[in-house]
Amino acid sequence: MAQSQGLQRIRRRFGGYVSDFDVSDSDTDLSWYALVLPKAILFAAILLIPFIGAFYISLHEWAPLAQEHPFVGLDNYVRLFNDPIFWNAIINTAGYSFALLVFDVPIALGLALLLNMNLRGTKFYSGAIFLPVVTSWVVVSLIWTWLYNPEYGLLNAILGGIGLPQLSWLQSSSTALASIALMSVWKHIGFNMVIFLAGLKGIPDDYYEAAIVDGANRWERFRYITLPLLKPTTFFVFIVTLIFSFRVYTQVYVMTQGGPVRSTYTIVYYFWQAGFQQFEMGYASAIAVVLFLIVFGLSIVQQRTWGDDVEY
């Protein structure tokens, strides 16, 4: 191949880089670029440049139709810091995330352990529990808005039926966020369960068999084999749930529109409102940058703790 021999000559001329290059492979060198470029260009145009753009826009007063976008320095961030609505959104989002971690992760682990017993009907059970995961957030949000209906909903009918006081669910500022969190746990549990299940299936049977030979009882096998070997999976599930939950938006939009009295305002909901309702794009970008910093911080913790388990 004449062309690629020419390429080899060019490589030799340009020195150091060539020396560790396997010459037998180099006749196809250029084609690697053809493979990787489409995706690389997309990354740059759709993720990287807009990502840098978000920082840039956040330093400006930016109305989309205005001719000029005056530079305001850190004013948007100062305003954000002093904005009670934003702090309210942060607290709501943190509360939502906390509820998800406390209920979703342990229950998902429990269900995965039960499914890992290989009982009859495991396929049916896992299929049913996973059902909400494949359904969209809009669909489950609408179904649950109907379940939560104070007068005609199933939940209050059940509460009334067993003699408990009925709740106003989404319509009271004291219960709305908890109601959204409860629905989200229901929707998301199958997701974590499957990841836990994959982790459990990854533990070799020999370990348990050896432990049984050594006389370890059920609890000891769980305590000394399952739990330690499942630690990376648990941590992964924990962080991913946390990162996902910080992006809560669709449920809020469909179920409560942030209400009542902003009790379900979340970071992304406020971001959407500032950017695409008020068209204050500089301010919205500042919110987005703060969201990024939070999620980025969590990702760093994840990578630190995962250490060798992640093949980066």
Added chain:
Amino acid sequence: MTLSTDELQFDDDRPSVEYEGSWYDTFAKVVAHVILLTASAIMTIPFIWAFFTSLKPENEIFTTIKQIIPSDPTFVNYVNVWMQNPLDRWILNSLILAVGVVFFTLLLDTLAGYALAKGDFRGKSLVYTLVIGTLVIPPQVVLVPLYLEMNAINWSNTYWAIMVLYIANPFGTFMMRQFFLGVPDSLIEAARMDGCSTFQIYTRIMLPLAKPALSSLGVFTFIFVWGAFLWPLVILNDSAMYPLQVGIGLLTGRYGSQWGQLLAAVILAALPVLAAYLLAQRTFMEGIALTGGKG
């Protein structure tokens, strides 16, 4: 993220290690069945109840809450909601978006993943850093600049504007790279000896080997795009371009009290994915297990 398909055997026949057979063992199994049965009921009843409600005529919905199964099921809500809204157009939009994103995701991610796993070219580590770096960016962060960018090139209200964000998602590239790293080099060297070009190795060796990973990534991407809400909501201002989820998400205001029709639309929106899921449950779960880190 180190999960592999081999680890996820849902219907395997390997013997349970809980073979003690004591009364305690039986008791534990009964308790497990009760818990799993309860959980399954909690997960499915909302769907069933919504479905039955959608079959009741509007005036019956508020008078027969305790009677879950309608005495005289009717599809009148489905007919009405279909007549009053461009549901067919919204479904078509969703299908075009989902199929388009799946196609480009599979194509570009296998190409790039292969190059990043087996290639040897200048700038490789730079591209890989880009993949890892963009993995941690929450998609919301880029929405404002992307919105301005799409408007600047006159792409608002197009399928492309919606699709690009999801096609650019780095997770598939990361996943396919991890997958291709596991393909032995000897296989590639042998093919090269036989005169295969890099691209021929891709089509004849890499793609056929990657079929399980491709179906998982494809299925998961499909669910993900089918459920997409915020970005289409932001970038579209023509309701004829709405994907189904955005269309029915915006119905709530108008249908405040017409729950029969609203739930009929919801069931219609859920059906395609639910039907596919019931047919290929295992592929869906593997998709989640493999792509669990995807945003």
